[in-house]
Amino acid sequence: MDTVRTTHMPQTVPRSGCSPPSASPGERTVPASPADLHHLLRVLGAASPPEPMLHSPPNPHTKPPPPYPEDNSGFLERLYDFEGYPTPSPSSDEGSIPTVALQPPSPYNSFQYSPPVYVKEEPNRLPVPEFASPYPLSPSGSCVSYSSYHQYSSPASHHEEYIDIEELLKKRIRYCKKVSNRRQDTTFQKRLNLRPIPFELNSVKMEESSGGAGGTGDDTLVAPDIDGVLSMAIEQSKRDVDNTCTVLGISPDPLQWSAEDVQSWVMFTLQHFRLAPVPAEYFAMDGVALVALTEEEFNRRAPLAGSTLYAQLEIWKAARHETWRPAPWSEQEQTSPKPAPPGLPSADDMSDDEDSESVSASAAGAGSGVSAGGKAKSGSTHIHLWQFLKELLASPQVHGSAIRWLDRSNGVFKIEDSVRVARLWGKRKNRPAMNYDKLSRSIRQYYKKGIMKKTERSQRLVYQFCHPYCL
DNA sequence: CACTAGGATAGTG
DNA sequence: CACTATCCTAGTG
Numbered sequence: 159m160d161t162v163r164t165t166h167m168p169q170t171v172p173r174s175g176c177s178p179p180s181a182s183p184g185e186r187t188v189p190a191s192p193a194d195l196h197h198l199l200r201v202l203g204a205a206s207p208p209e210p211m212l213h214s215p216p217n218p219h220t221k222p223p224p225p226y227p228e229d230n231s232g233f234l235e236r237l238y239d240f241e242g243y244p245t246p247s248p249s250s251d252e253g254s255i256p257t258v259a260l261q262p263p264s265p266y267n268s269f270q271y272s273p274p275v276y277v278k279e280e281p282n283r284l285p286v287p288e289f290a291s292p293y294p295l296s297p298s299g300s301c302v303s304y305s306s307y308h309q310y311s312s313p314a315s316h317h318e319e320y321i322d323i324e325e326l327l328k329k330r331i332r333y334c335k336k337v338s339n340r341r342q343d344t345t346f347q348k349r350l351n352l353r354p355i356p357f358e359l360n361s362v363k364m365e366e367s368s369g370g371a372g373g374t375g376d377d378t379l380v381a382p383d384i385d386g387v388l389s390m391a392i393e394q395s396k397r398d399v400d401n402t403c404t405v406l407g408i409s410p411d412p413l414q415w416s417a418e419d420v421q422s423w424v425m426f427t428l429q430h431f432r433l434a435p436v437p438a439e440y441f442a443m444d445g446v447a448l449v450a451l452t453e454e455e456f457n458r459r460a461p462l463a464g465s466t467l468y469a470q471l472e473i474w475k476a477a478r479h480e481t482w483r484p485a486p487w488s489e490q491e492q493t494s495p496k497p498a499p500p501g502l503p504s505a506d507d508m509s510d511d512e513d514s515e516s517v518s519a520s521a522a523g524a525g526s527g528v529s530a531g532g533k534a535k536s537g538s539t540h541i542h543l544w545q546f547l548k549e550l551l552a553s554p555q556v557h558g559s560a561i562r563w564l565d566r567s568n569g570v571f572k573i574e575d576s577v578r579v580a581r582l583w584g585k586r587k588n589r590p591a592m593n594y595d596k597l598s599r600s601i602r603q604y605y606k607k608g609i610m611k612k613t614e615r616s617q618r619l620v621y622q623f624c625h626p627y628c629l
Numbered sequence: 630c631a632c633t634a635g636g637a638t639a640g641t642g
Numbered sequence: 643c644a645c646t647a648t649c650c651t652a653g654t655g
Binding site for chain 1: 645646647648649655
């Protein structure tokens, strides 16, 4: 009989509908890479002007805030400078009414971008007008800060939200001062090796750990400071995410988004950042698929908004995590403590060189080189085959010998090493019995679905993505 | 022999 | 139900 298919192992691997706690060993769950942190910093605190944390938790022990430019400019300036951003000039060019430009935290100002929103400054408080997207901007970019969902059902009642600028400044300044005081002002960045914070975290860690295990005072201070800022950023972004979830009625976990959720989120984010609309079909996918997209793929789909969307998604992914743990740059994954799912021993990935490099770095893909993946093991087992193939294709330096683009713009690619690709696929899906025969069968299913098509001149091992899957 | 093509069925979420 | 994973038969170069 054919009931003897014993190759089936109990598949406990959750799919998109499941909650994250049981991710596979390779599953990357949070800001696992320094690049993620970079995103966070860029989009959140460090790179943004006075931050409208509308409902930031009241700080009981607040002191009178230093007047805006005088006391803070130094810190802000430094903060901005070493992040490579122009120092904001909080000048008031509107006569007697001081204004503050609250700009959407477009991290990469490379794309078109909405005009700054000017807000009249009142003593210590800023009324925030309604935006196109009725949600006030937050530094983290996600929709923010409503005290409750109900506010939205009665728009008339909340035309203005008040931002406690004192709070904002104090919060940020406290951190800046803290850092600055520990290291003498001008050199502290170097000492902390803070420059492009995220990207160098690895090296920082490595150097330090290799240097003196004991760690002179300096060494040990680095992590906590950065960590403090990050924690704050994460906290805020989590609040923002939660609020947005409430408004959009979507899960905080992008992996659980349906295609509709993704649409909602994309539209919301575009609107929120006043970015040009993107054809819906470009992001016609569920959350799992969205999460699997590399930054480059975001940019291909939405040249003007891709970076922002990608950065936002990074924040959402980060916010998924309940806690921000110190030393995120450590080799360990940032996944919440959970037992390794049955099936693949987690060590296995490590041992198998060829495969462990596997797809992870790829997510980073051609884009920033590091972005989403870093050294983090990529992804969930929920990934679709076509996404997986694109992941491989996105890192030719790693998998170029197994699979490569023949015609990138038309989505034509060739599998050079069918065995290896199949093995990688099997590994990712925790299907040890995977082979090219099965893999190709799955690919052929895509013909029907319009995800892939046969190439004009059929060649062995050559396939072609359909638009927009090739993006 | 390696691959292509596609039907059928089972498993999973 | 979608999306594979698996098995299988038939055909191609």
